[in-house]
Amino acid sequence: MIIMSVPRFWRKQVARYNLVGTHCKKCDEYFYPPRNMCPACRREGEIEDYKFSGKGEVVTYTVIHTAAEGFENQTPYVLGIIKLEEGPSLTSQIISEPETVKIGMKVKPVFRKLGQDGEQGMIYYGTKFIPDKC
């Protein structure tokens, strides 16, 4: 099972590793995952790259017991929607004991392995989240 082809993963590597999304200077909206066209301003928008702090809170979550293909050895894992403090929401895993995760919980980002294509294949890294205690 190939999780994602090398070029397809590689071209968004900076966004995935460092939480770099975009910002529209015209309407001051932030986007993660990055968008190259502002959905509100469309052609009038002025898009620039923006590195998010990654601080945010859990909007909703689930504990996945039947894994997606390629994620079988990670079960059970917590998948959540995280709302970043700048506004946008994203989907990621929350690394914590399932029973400790709560809606509204504060989280912060960590650099983690997402998966691997078999014994010899590519290793995928990206951003997951952990509870932000302070």
Next chain:
Amino acid sequence: MRDVAIIGIKNTSFGEQWDRSFRDLVVEAGVGAVDDAGVVGEKIDSMFVGNMSGGQFVEQEHIGALIADYSGLAKDIHVPSTRVEAACASGGLALRQGIYAVASGIDDIVIAAGAEKMTDVPSAKASSALAAAADREWEGIMGATFPGLYAMIAKMHMHKYGTTSEQLASVAVKNHHNGQHNPIAQYKTPITVESVLRSIMVADPLHIFDCSPITDGASAVVLAPADIAHEFTDTPIYVKATAQASDTIALHDRRDITTLDASVVAGRRAYEMAKMGPEDIQLVEVHDCFTIAEICAIEDLGFAKKGEGGIMTQNEETAIGGKIPVNTSGGLKSCGHPVGATGVKQAIEIVEQLRGEAGKRQVDGAEIGMTHNVGGSGATAVVHIFSRNR
């Protein structure tokens, strides 16, 4: 714009059908619908086929031509055939394209079909193919599954409105109860709330019995201008509204996680087109790919107040004989969910009900019904309203 009627219908049986191929299923549905309408191949002006992922399920693209060919509509009479794709809303959208073709005056007799052959691949591969209806680059890559996305909707619904696992289960129980009387249904076995809650957890809070199955099946209807519909049948069923709406592909970008805005807007557009409101609808087939999806659907379409879909289901107000019967066919949960076929199958259930041919599932005196077909976690919604009266 011309009024459009459904003059012929046919579902194959739904289920795991190892002995039958993709093309076998579609041909059976198409020929059956044409037979039901009493038309001949030479009269067919065009066909539209809903299919989500022939490429991943049977490694076959170019579905439109394949189906025209094996239906005997390609070689000599060269009927135009178009595949339509919007994930699990492909069938509803194929029907909508067929209605466009007839309403526009360009075509008279049109076949709208849907088909999916999902068990030619292992179930893990099928799940992976279905996950392509979400955002592969920003949801799938993080380990999201389809049950996982709907589980996040359910978790939020429970948090915000106090919806319970028992209420979710009551959707599955009701749909299995209805499905036992549907001859085409994949599962004709009644279940209990306890058996749902005892079944294995797939993505908390959704158990396996909260999820629709993987299914092989095909469905087809024949459309005609309302003005000539009586030449073919004594009981044409009229299309009062066809509506569609889009929303963000990823769940995390939605305005509200517990509302499918695409359903709300498609519903509103349909009510406007039909000059009706939720109070006029006597039965509805909604997209219950998961139990929580039915709860959101009846809220989003205006049959329940936001947050009250669970309690309404638990109180049996959506059962046959209740205030608004929902998923008399058994829904996706019990009847099965061959993704490309589902939207067309929903229309067939309404036609059978409005014709008065639904047997033990019959809603007494049904004259107006609705269908609601969703793609992905809510990025596409297609709503139709049908009536026995023009």
